[in-house]
Amino acid sequence: MPFLNLNNVQMDILKETSNIGMGHAATALSQMIGHPVKLRVPHVTITEISKVPEYLGGAEKMMVGITLQVLGDARGSIMLLFPQESAHRLLCNLIGDQGKVLIMNEVTISALKEVGNILASAYLSALGSMLHKTLIPSVPLLAYDMAGAVVDYVLIDLSKSSDLAMLVETDFIGESSSDLAIKGHFFLIPDPSTLDMFLDAAGEYQ
Amino acid sequence: MSEQVSIAEARIDRAPTVLKAYGLGSCVAVALYDPETRLGGMGHMLLPDRPSSSPLGSESKYVDVGICQIVDQLVRIGANRDTLVAKIAGGANMFETSYQTLINSVGARNAKSARRTLVALDIPIVGEEVGGNRGRTVEFDLATGKMLVYCAHTEHPVSL
Numbered sequence: 131m132p133f134l135n136l137n138n139v140q141m142d143i144l145k146e147t148s149n150i151g152m153g154h155a156a157t158a159l160s161q162m163i164g165h166p167v168k169l170r171v172p173h174v175t176i177t178e179i180s181k182v183p184e185y186l187g188g189a190e191k192m193m194v195g196i197t198l199q200v201l202g203d204a205r206g207s208i209m210l211l212f213p214q215e216s217a218h219r220l221l222c223n224l225i226g227d228q229g230k231v232l233i234m235n236e237v238t239i240s241a242l243k244e245v246g247n248i249l250a251s252a253y254l255s256a257l258g259s260m261l262h263k264t265l266i267p268s269v270p271l272l273a274y275d276m277a278g279a280v281v282d283y284v285l286i287d288l289s290k291s292s293d294l295a296m297l298v299e300t301d302f303i304g305e306s307s308s309d310l311a312i313k314g315h316f317f318l319i320p321d322p323s324t325l326d327m328f329l330d331a332a333g334e335y336q
Numbered sequence: 337m338s339e340q341v342s343i344a345e346a347r348i349d350r351a352p353t354v355l356k357a358y359g360l361g362s363c364v365a366v367a368l369y370d371p372e373t374r375l376g377g378m379g380h381m382l383l384p385d386r387p388s389s390s391p392l393g394s395e396s397k398y399v400d401v402g403i404c405q406i407v408d409q410l411v412r413i414g415a416n417r418d419t420l421v422a423k424i425a426g427g428a429n430m431f432e433t434s435y436q437t438l439i440n441s442v443g444a445r446n447a448k449s450a451r452r453t454l455v456a457l458d459i460p461i462v463g464e465e466v467g468g469n470r471g472r473t474v475e476f477d478l479a480t481g482k483m484l485v486y487c488a489h490t491e492h493p494v495s496l
Contacts, residue, residue: 179344180343180344182343183343183358189358195431273430275361276359276361278343278358278471279361279428279430279488281361282363283362286362289344289382289392289397290383291392293393
């Protein structure tokens with residue numbers, strides 16, 4: 131089913147399942163960094179592929195992108211995007227003081243990939259148990275570059291079957307109010323056949 | 337004056353316009369230019385070839401038909417088909433240890449399709465900045481036919 135034809139109820143289903151999935155992901159992330167983190171899904175957006183880089187804050191904005199393939203009963207891909215300031219804050223929380231700027235090395239890359247792995251696994255397992263499907267994430271891959279360059283990888287995949295993309299925007303909120311918010315974008319890019327299956331299964335919950 | 341060329345778009349213009357494509361990863365930017373009339377165009381393409389059955393979206397989404405479309409439009413507004421030259425940028429593989437091999441990555445296939453299409457049209461490729469694993473921003477100046485390619489991790493642009 132093309133995203134364009136989704137009605138409000140179906141959009142709500144997608145938003146709610148994403149909220150639940152992200153809730154599980156938040157718990158996992160909290161355990162990893164040792165203090166509570168809340169995740170919120172404020173927006174589920176469906177937009178034209180060509181508008182996605184602008185939606186992310188501009189094609190030249192520096193971002194860390196972590197991508198995983200969804201394997202198992204459903205097919206698709208996941209892309210997690212952190213603006214570089216947010217990736218930096220996330221790393222400070224995870225592995226201690228990082229200095230003033232984001233530096234990519236073996237340790238930081240590995241830590242960020244692990245965050246991607248945990249978020250995607252928790253999200254997929256919550257989604258899978260809700261839909262009675264087995265969803266498995268692949269090994270995560272990472273790129274640190276301009277937003278446009280990082281996302282066109284998934285947009286290309288998507289553009290074979292759709293001219294629209296679905297974005298789930300996620301806010302990560304730390305415990306203390308002084309914490310500057312860590313923002314992230316989460317794309318779930320289901321294959322068209324997978325989206326149908328997804329909505330059918332989710333619809334049974336109504 | 338500068339004009340942005342977004343994903344799956346193509347633009348045709350004349351000097352002194354500067355055509356810009358921001359944040360190319362696996363996508364390619366193909367620029368065509370007629371130095372005599374200083375007419376030119378650039379496409380920001382996603383996929384190497386348009387499928388023969390039920391293609392989706394505009395022609396400028398696909399490298400092969402996208403290039404042909406730009407050439408046709410340039411000729412229509414008065415460019416000389418025989419003096420057209422081409423420059424290509426992009427076609428990177430952003431995620432290094434990708435599931436696909438480097439040769440088969442979509443970025444490499446996009447660049448290959450651009451070369452193949454231009455050779456078939458007998459349009460010389462006078463500049464190339466493709467491949468690798470870095471994102472690129474491209475500025476194509478129709479006053480001079482020069483293409484500047486900026487990378488996020490390096491300070492100075494490459495001039496084609």
